[in-house]
Amino acid sequence: MKNRSPAMKVIPRLMVTREPYIKLAERTIAKTKVLNQFLTTAAEVFLFIIRVIRNTFSSGFEFKEFLHQCFKIGYKTLPLISITGTIMGLVLTIQSRPVLIDFGAVSLLPGMVAVSLIREMGPVITALICAGKIGSGIGAELGSMKVTEQIDAMEVSSTNPIKFLVVTRILASVLMIPVLILYADTLGIFGSWAGANIKGDVSLVLFFSQAFSHVEFIDFLPAVVKSVFFGAVIGFVGCYKGYHAGRGTESVGLAANSAVVLSSLLIIIVDMIAVQLTDML
C-alpha cells in the first residue's frame, strides 16, 4: 500500500474491485502529465519568442556585442565551411560524372552541380554543419553561463540578458548563416571544377560560365530566404536550450546536445516546407 500509484490514490475503491479501470486511470494520469509538460514547454517557448521579439525592437541595441557574435559565428566557422563546401562540390561531381557520361550529357555537369548546390545541397548541408558548430556552441555557452550564475550576475548588474546574450546571437546567426551558405556554394563550384579536372580538362572560366548559364535569380531567392530561416532556427534553438538549461553541469552537455538535435530536425522541416512553397511558385 505504501507505493501506491497516482491512480490508486485517486480511486482507492476501484483499486479493490475493478482492475481495468485502474489501468485506464493510470494511463490517463500519465498522459495528462505528458500533456501538461508539453503545454508548459509550448508556453515557455512562446513566452521566450515574445521576449526576444520585444527586446529586438526595443531601444538600446547591443551593437558591439552583435558585431562580436557576427565575428564568432561567421569568421570562426569559415575554415569548417570552406572544407565542407569544397568537398561537397568535388564529391557531387565525381559521383555524377559517370552517369552524365552514360547519358551523353557531361556538358551539363557544371550547370547541374551549380543548381543543386545553390538550391538544395549548399543551404541544407551548410546549415546542418552550422547547427553542429554554432548551435551547440551557443547552447553550451549560455548553458554554462546559466549554471555558473553568470546570467543572474548580468541581470543583477542591470543588464538585460535577453537583449545582450540572446538577441545578438540570433540576429548574428540570421545574418551570417546565409553569407556562409553563399560562400559554401561558391567553394562547392570550385570543388566541382577541381573534380571535373581529375579526369578531364576544363578551364575555370569556361566551367563557371557554363555553371551560371543554368542558374537564374529564382534559384537564388528561395535559397537565400530559407537560409535566413535556417539561421533563425539555429540561433533561436541554441539560445533557448542554453538559457533554459538546468542547474547542474550535466545540463550544459544536455543543452548543447539538444540544441544540435532539435535545430537539425527543424532545418529539415523548414527545408521541406520551403521546397513545397517554391514548387508552388
Added chain:
Amino acid sequence: MIERQKEIVKAPGNPENGIETVIQITSLKKTFGNQEVLKNVSLELKDKENLVILGKSGSGKSVLIKCIVKLLDFDGGSIKVLQQDMSHLNMEELYTIRQKIGFLFQSGALYDSMTVRENLEFPLRRVKKGLTEKEIEDRVAEVLTNVGLKDVLNKMPSELSGGMKKRISLARTLMVNPMIMLYDEPTTGLDPVTSAEISLLINEVQARYKTSSIIITHDIKCARSTANRIIMLKDGEIFKNGKLEEFENSDDPFVKSFFV
C-alpha cells in the same frame, strides 16, 4: 598574512545608531512546486549594518536574497528596498534599484569569456555611461587595490584561484558604488586563511563604502568576524534573531550545533 588576520575587527556598523531601514521584508513566502521554502519570513536591514543569515543547506537562505533582487519572484509578502516595494516595480525601475545593490554570488559568477579588466568594466560601462577611458581605468585600479589585487587585469577567470575569483567578483560589484551588499556564501569552498581574508575584506568594504550588508553563510568564523546581528533560519522560518553574544550563549541545541 597572519598579521592581517589578527587585524580582523568587528564591522564598524552600529545598528542602534542606524535610523533608516534599507531593506524591509514582511511575511515573505516562496514555494517551489509543493515545497514551501520560505514561510512567513520578516526581517529588516538597518543602514550600515552587517546582518548575517545563518542556516543549514536548504533552509532558504540563498532563495531569500535572490528574492530581494527579484532574481526569483516571491509568492507572498512584501520586500521593500530603499523604501521601494519590489513587487510594484517595472523593468526600468527594477534595473535602477539593482544598480544600488551589489550581489556577490557563491560561485563568483565572473564572465568566462572576458578578461578580469573586461569583467570589471562591464557593469560600469553599462550603468554609468559617458565616462572617459581614463575615468574607467582609474576606477578599475582603485577597486582592484581595495580588494588587495594587482597585476591580474589581463588574466582570464580560469587562470585565477578561488580566493582571487571571489575578490574580483567583489571588485566587480563595487565598481558602481552599491549602497547594499548581498553576499551569498562568500567563504564557501575556500581554505581557512582565504576565508578569513574574505571576511576581513567584507568588513573593509563596509567601512570604506559605507554599505549595508546581508551575508548568507554557514561559516561560523565568517559570521563571528562580520556580524552586527544574526538571523538563523530553520526550515524556511526565522528560528532566532539577535546579537552574536546571544547566539554564543544560547542553550538551544540547534543554535549550539552551529556555535560549538
